[in-house]
Amino acid sequence: MLDIKFIRENADLVKEAARKKNITFDVAELITVDDSRRAILTEVETMRSKQNEIANAVPRAQNPEERERLIAESKSAKELLQQKESELNEVMKQWQGLMVQVPNVPDMSVPEGKEDSDNVELRTWGAIPQFNFTPKDHIELMQNLGMLDLERGTKVAGFRGYVLKGDGARLQFALWHFVQDYFLKKEGYTPMIVPSLIKRELLFGTGYLPQGEEDLYKTQDGDYLAGTAEVATMGYYMDEVLEKKDLPIKLLSFADSFRREAGSHGKDTKGILRVHEFYKIEQVVLCEASHTESVKYHEEVQANTEGIMQALGIPYHVVVNCGGDLGLGQVKKYDIEAWLPSENTYRETGSASYFHDFQTRRLNIRYRDDGKLKFVHSVNNTALSGRPLIMLVENFQQEDGSIVIPEVLRPYMGKDKIG
């Protein structure tokens, strides 16, 4: 959500934002609706003021005749007021419907483009492994080593179901444990385990709704399953006023994440690259309302995640997402994509973005700055999704089908090789 004042004063910017993000949105229409909202609101308030004035005069009436006259006057004034109020209600509905569609303004540095293929590579890290044998994909590797059971996973959970097992389960635990310890050495990150089953308003507040309804699982009670720990973590401070001295607040959240993948039925149908349920560790930073601060922490959370990939020794590259690949609220986004030998390409393992006050305005998360209340800025990035496990086994496979465990994970695995 943007401030309507900002939208009015920067209509061109918002129009340009919609174009760059490849979103259909008519700013002029919103401003027209806002004009009538303001006009009608002013009328309603004037009428209400008049109504109050008459009502206040009633007990001070000099005689019964005057009293009767005032009451009659008030009654007729009220009828007019009610008509005007229902007019206002109509306009407000229209206004709110448009307001939640207003895109946040992308940063100047965001490249032009319509879809993910237009993202621009910023840097690469690590040498792409050269195998002197034909590398196997993660499915074959993990199944052979008893790390993954897709057949029974599907039996239990249906399409895209899976079970991590044996060293597969242990390797996943090792990754989580390593990431937790990695963040112990960073400044100020508080680990949390947050709910996945959450209220609708949090998804609205973080900007996943109303547009992303079909990507989310919903319960018969109207609750939703979040696609990322970001949602509950942002909701943690909803409707609160934070102290400036407590900023930035840095959180490291763990949660089970659910995605319907409604628009991707035909994509990545084999293995565990695209699944309905996976565990995720997410960084969330709430900082002071300044672009410089947002950028600073955006770079910080990005560096944190790259540090994890480097420690694991997984080759990756970083792309800056083009306008068309940005979410409604995102100002700028980096995707980190790790090398997947079986596909001979990089695949996304995480995504870092900042929003300025887009999310916190919807969630009503403020802080006090010299006595004034301001909306904090929010930043988030994946620390570890479910995918690095896949990259790890594929990149570290040996000719005999075994998997060498990266140095940093050995203390958690208790061995240096699987198989």
Next chain:
RNA sequence: GGAUAGGUGGCAGAGUGGUCUAAUGCACCUGUCUUGAAAACAGGAGUCCGGGCAACCGGACCGUGAGUUCGAAUCUCACCCUAUCCGCCA
């Protein structure tokens, strides 16, 4: 699943039909005092709409929405949320 209580500013909390311009306390901001801070004292301070270059002025906002009434934070209804108790269950 059943029952009860409650939702008021940043927080606590008073107000149960008309000077509510929402008391009071704490926290916050600005002064005075101080080497600085604390304390004390004085003042200020929310959001939205409109007018004004501006200091400021007018209006609206007591969970949300309807209703009763000349008049609602206050009464009625519905919904949302929170807490507690009973039942069931992990």
